[in-house]
Amino acid sequence: QVQLVESGGGVVQPGGSLRLSCAASGFTFSSYGMHWVRQAPGKGLEWVAFIRYDGSNKYYADSVKGRFTISRDNSKNTLYLQMNSLRAEDTAVYYCAKDLRRSITWVDYWGQGTLVTVSS
Amino acid sequence: ETTLTQSPAFMSATPGDKVNISCKASQDIDDDMNWYQQKPGEAAIFIIQEATTLVPGIPPRFSGSGYGTDFTLTINNIESEDAAYYFCLQHDNFPPTFGGGTKVEIK
Numbered sequence: 001q002v003q004l005v006e007s008g009g010g011v012v013q014p015g016g017s018l019r020l021s022c023a024a025s026g027f028t029f030s031s032y033g034m035h036w037v038r039q040a041p042g043k044g045l046e047w048v049a050f051i052r053y054d055g056s057n058k059y060y061a062d063s064v065k066g067r068f069t070i071s072r073d074n075s076k077n078t079l080y081l082q083m084n085s086l087r088a089e090d091t092a093v094y095y096c097a098k099d100l101r102r103s104i105t106w107v108d109y110w111g112q113g114t115l116v117t118v119s120s
Numbered sequence: 121e122t123t124l125t126q127s128p129a130f131m132s133a134t135p136g137d138k139v140n141i142s143c144k145a146s147q148d149i150d151d152d153m154n155w156y157q158q159k160p161g162e163a164a165i166f167i168i169q170e171a172t173t174l175v176p177g178i179p180p181r182f183s184g185s186g187y188g189t190d191f192t193l194t195i196n197n198i199e200s201e202d203a204a205y206y207f208c209l210q211h212d213n214f215p216p217t218f219g220g221g222t223k224v225e226i227k
Binding site: 004037043044045046047059061095104105106107108109110111112 | 126154156158161162163164165166169207209211214215216217218219220221
């Protein structure tokens, strides 16, 4: 069955950096687009970024554009989110999610999430 | 960007009740609406696609309706195992956006 396991969350100071990873299994990782979605405490979900199956196209929310970078290593079945210049408002649970197809359509599987706290 | 207004934010139901959760879009999104269920400590699961289609493996007590701007997730004869956080997602236009979520408690 599809499994998505996020890691790399933690506490970081404002202005700092963090890299999240998502280990995928149970499906042909290299054939599907992947998303990062986040949920701030007490708030609804916010889509963050998407990468096509082959890494050829990447899309970002305006709130993270220029600060976050999504990438993938299909040889390792792993998705990444490099987060730089972190702000307090980036504090959230970050979810890795699989798209239904190679290009952006919608999420069909989710991970359990990893918590990122930006605080001094 | 399409804003999704989901209601109620919280509800309490008794086993056997019929429960309706609403998601209203700020613009016409055809039937490009999905619903998901998330239980504490677990990954969210996909329950309804394209507004009305039940995802394989999901119990038939779950159903979806609506088109355009108004959508509803219905749970008939709700069971204790249905206690969860439910949220909607629109994929009609970029960026994809989510409703604020509904926490369903079973008495």
